[in-house]
Amino acid sequence: MRELNRSLVLDVVKHASPISRAAIAKETHLAKPTVSAIVDELLAGGLVREIGVGATTHEGGRPPILLEFNTRFEFSVGVHVGVHVTHVVVADARGEALIQREMRTPGGSAAEALARVAEIVGQSLTTAKAPRRRLAGIGVCVPGLVDPEAGVCLLAPNLGWRDVPVADLLAEAMGGGVAVHVHNTAQACAVAETLEGAAKGSKDAVLLYAGTGVGAGIIIDERLYPGSAGIAGEVGHFRVQGVDTRCSCGKVGCLETVVSVPAVVAAARAAGVGGDKLTLETVVAAADAGDAAARQVLTDAGHRLGTAASWLVNLLNPDVLVIGGALAEAGDLVLDPLRQAVAEDALPQAVSRLSIRPWMLGQDAKVRGAVLVAMQKSETFVRLIFGADRRT
Ligand SMILES: [Zn+2]
Numbered sequence: 001m002r003e004l005n006r007s008l009v010l011d012v013v014k015h016a017s018p019i020s021r022a023a024i025a026k027e028t029h030l031a032k033p034t035v036s037a038i039v040d041e042l043l044a045g046g047l048v049r050e051i052g053v054g055a056t057t058h059e060g061g062r063p064p065i066l067l068e069f070n071t072r073f074e075f076s077v078g079v080h081v082g083v084h085v086t087h088v089v090v091a092d093a094r095g096e097a098l099i100q101r102e103m104r105t106p107g108g109s110a111a112e113a114l115a116r117v118a119e120i121v122g123q124s125l126t127t128a129k130a131p132r133r134r135l136a137g138i139g140v141c142v143p144g145l146v147d148p149e150a151g152v153c154l155l156a157p158n159l160g161w162r163d164v165p166v167a168d169l170l171a172e173a174m175g176g177g178v179a180v181h182v183h184n185t186a187q188a189c190a191v192a193e194t195l196e197g198a199a200k201g202s203k204d205a206v207l208l209y210a211g212t213g214v215g216a217g218i219i220i221d222e223r224l225y226p227g228s229a230g231i232a233g234e235v236g237h238f239r240v241q242g243v244d245t246r247c248s249c250g251k252v253g254c255l256e257t258v259v260s261v262p263a264v265v266a267a268a269r270a271a272g273v274g275g276d277k278l279t280l281e282t283v284v285a286a287a288d289a290g291d292a293a294a295r296q297v298l299t300d301a302g303h304r305l306g307t308a309a310s311w312l313v314n315l316l317n318p319d320v321l322v323i324g325g326a327l328a329e330a331g332d333l334v335l336d337p338l339r340q341a342v343a344e345d346a347l348p349q350a351v352s353r354l355s356i357r358p359w360m361l362g363q364d365a366k367v368r369g370a371v372l373v374a375m376q377k378s379e380t381f382v383r384l385i386f387g388a389d390r391r392t
């Protein structure tokens with residue numbers, strides 16, 4: 001109860017600063033002494049500060065002392081290591097992005113690449129005037145199989161990474177003393193889209209990601225479900241009947257070998273869709289212009305994704321299924337056949353409350369998810385709100 005009241009008060013201060021103690025009591029329906037006690041704790045912890053005196057209330061009396069959320073209480077960093085581009089974001093305690101950096105994903109060994117990332121993070125923190133001791137943590141999103149508990153990237157073929165201890169390497173390159181949380185693309189996107197995007201307010205959501213890789217991020221009862229080794233949701237490696245292409249995971253006939261962006265582009269080329277430098281964008285443009293072969297390739301991809309989605313829907317019964325990745329950006333050319341396949345293949349009872357939506361944050365969902373994970377895992381913040389030893 002105490003914890004709940006504390007986060008209730010903090011939430012009001014966060015979103016309605018500057019605000020007086022009396023206004024907080026009114027807003028939260030808590031008794032004034034309760035609010036005052038909580039505010040004193042938050043002041044002592046540094047989450048909230050007093051910023052002077054407000055206008056006298058119309059009832060007369062002493063003008064109230066106004067409070068505001070201390071947005072510089074702590075900072076979180078999000079890193080998205082993409083196949084081509086790496087993004088770094090420094091956010092304040094409210095999650096507001098202060099610095100956003102974009103660079104080519106560094107080459108060389110994983111250790112060298114992460115050392116370069118650490119350098120950029122360090123520079124970004126300096127630019128944001130964020131002291132290291134106020135760094136809550138770093139969230140990292142990588143395209144591959146990740147064990148989040150160990151902070152290890154098990155396999156990221158497009159980066160050439162296998163069993164890379166990302167959390168340890170990055171923490172070490174930062175000089176130690178920093179918590180690093182690692183997730184894969186679909187998981188990071190699922191967190192971001194559930195908290196701030198297409199699945200906002202949903203308790204049970206699934207994000208199906210179809211880009212260079214294919215995978216799903218699963219949210220159960222508002223929490224990311226990574227499975228025992230972080231592999232939950234790896235639908236890209238569902239076996240597809242009649243397909244014998246070797247997958248980057250080492251197995252044969254994986255879904256990813258037929259519906260990823262490279263697979264769709266290859267299928268379009270094989271179907272005679274024109275252009276020297278065929279990309280997903282040019283395939284979509286050709287389909288939009290009425291090219292039947294291009295249209296068919298995208299329909300097939302949407303249908304296959306929809307079949308995989310129908311398994312997820314029957315398995316997890318989400319209320320929102322978010323489709324992310326470059327294929328989601330192809331729009332209805334992919335989403336219509338996907339929706340149709342889900343409607344045909346999933347149980348009607350499983351889709352009765354289901355809404356299928358494209359992602360809302362787009363490619364930003366990756367680095368945003370990394371930031372949000374770091375914020376959620378902030379030990380200081382959690383201790384101040386929920387811990388007994390809040391004054392330490
Ligand atoms: Zn595979």
